[in-house]
Amino acid sequence: MEKLSDENTLVPKYLQEYDISEECKELLTTLPSEKGWITKHLYQYQGFWFAPKGLQGALSCQKHFQALDTDILLVTSPKSGTTWLKALSFALINRNKYPNIHSNSNHPLLTTNPHNLVPFWETGLYYNKDFVPDLKTISPPRIFSTHLSYESLPKSVKDSTCKVVYLCRDPKDVFVSFWHFINKLKTKSSETLSLEEAFESFCRGVCPFGPFWEHVLGYWKKSLESSKKVMFLKYEEMKMKPYFYLKEIAKFLECPFSQEEESKGVVDGILNLCSFDKLSNLEVNKTEKVSFNVENKYFFRLGQIGDWKNHLTTEMIEHINSITKQKLANHGLSF
Ligand SMILES: Nc1ncnc2c1ncn2[C@@H]1O[C@H](COP(=O)(O)OS(=O)(=O)O)[C@@H](OP(=O)(O)O)[C@H]1O
Numbered sequence: 001m002e003k004l005s006d007e008n009t010l011v012p013k014y015l016q017e018y019d020i021s022e023e024c025k026e027l028l029t030t031l032p033s034e035k036g037w038i039t040k041h042l043y044q045y046q047g048f049w050f051a052p053k054g055l056q057g058a059l060s061c062q063k064h065f066q067a068l069d070t071d072i073l074l075v076t077s078p079k080s081g082t083t084w085l086k087a088l089s090f091a092l093i094n095r096n097k098y099p100n101i102h103s104n105s106n107h108p109l110l111t112t113n114p115h116n117l118v119p120f121w122e123t124g125l126y127y128n129k130d131f132v133p134d135l136k137t138i139s140p141p142r143i144f145s146t147h148l149s150y151e152s153l154p155k156s157v158k159d160s161t162c163k164v165v166y167l168c169r170d171p172k173d174v175f176v177s178f179w180h181f182i183n184k185l186k187t188k189s190s191e192t193l194s195l196e197e198a199f200e201s202f203c204r205g206v207c208p209f210g211p212f213w214e215h216v217l218g219y220w221k222k223s224l225e226s227s228k229k230v231m232f233l234k235y236e237e238m239k240m241k242p243y244f245y246l247k248e249i250a251k252f253l254e255c256p257f258s259q260e261e262e263s264k265g266v267v268d269g270i271l272n273l274c275s276f277d278k279l280s281n282l283e284v285n286k287t288e289k290v291s292f293n294v295e296n297k298y299f300f301r302l303g304q305i306g307d308w309k310n311h312l313t314t315e316m317i318e319h320i321n322s323i324t325k326q327k328l329a330n331h332g333l334s335f
Pocket of ligand 1: 076077078079080081082083084173176177178180274275276277279299300301302303304307
């Protein structure tokens with residue numbers, strides 16, 4: 001593995017390429033690899049592309065994570081609305097602990113970024129090669145998140161009755177959001193990733209945790225097979241009908257809102273607290289960093305549907321739409 005350079009020290013820890021376990025190093029030598037978006041290379045494992053540290057986290061979590069039936073797992077392809085889903089789910093399941101949501105100045109979301117309240121597996125809990133977290137002490141329901149494909153989830157998640165909430169988004173917006181994010185992470189000393197180069201590799205499926213379409217399809221199929229296990233959501237639909245979908249999530253997680261809660265405005269309170277405007281304007285999200293060393297503000301850009309219109313050419317739009325149609329239409333999915 002390459003030596004740590006000055007440039008590497010500026011890259012967020014979870015994307016650095018050194019400090020990988022022997023097991024992972026050996027595995028990397030056997031895997032197909034391609035040029036990375038921010039790390040030097042991406043590696044293909046179980047059909048999906050990983051940065052080295054992400055792969056190590058995935059291996060560790062596959063080996064060690066023991067699901068409880070009461071667990072909640074939030075899954076997304078990167079840039080599909082993870083931060084929003086984490087905030088909503090955290091506020092939802094902790095609503096009795098932090099009541100009077102409109103006026104509660106002690107709510108953790110006011111002072112802590114959602115990524116620090118709902119940890120990622122591969123880039124958070126399981127990212128350290130020498131450490132396996134003890135998650136037994138967390139009181140239920142435990143809530144975690146991951147970008148892993150359905151195929152790559154730890155076996156105990158599939159064997160238990162824990163709940164999986166999957167959120168996806170129009171791949172055109174995912175791509176544009178991803179490209180902006182990566183260029184913010186890139187240090188001043190490293191060259192930026194051009195939109196054209198990133199687009200070409202995104203469309204071939206080569207991006208962290210890609211291919212996007214296979215990722216979505218894995219969870220879509222599972223949600224059709226087992227609607228009590230996997231709830232499948234779209235960012236665009238949630239943006240248009242947030243009240244309806246927050247209630248649906250609550251029902252799926254078996255903590256539905258009561259009539260009394262609805263009439264007291266609890267649903268609206270959670271939606272307001274977790275809105276893009278509210279979260280992105282909090283001091284903590286303007287000035288601090290998440291535990292895996294990325295500026296909180298990088299997780300909030302526009303929070304809108306359709307920014308792809310401002311970035312993609314007609315040719316690019318036709319190309320990505322045709323991939324989506326070819327890969328998803330037969331399965332009854334479209335964006
Ligand atoms: N509260 C809220 N409501 C709606 N949208 C939101 C919210 N918070 C973040 N965002 C937008 O989500 C995009 C970031 O995606 P993720 O949170 O999935 O990023 S990550 O995978 O966790 O890195 C990114 O989308 P773009 O604005 O299109 O880049 C964020 O702005």
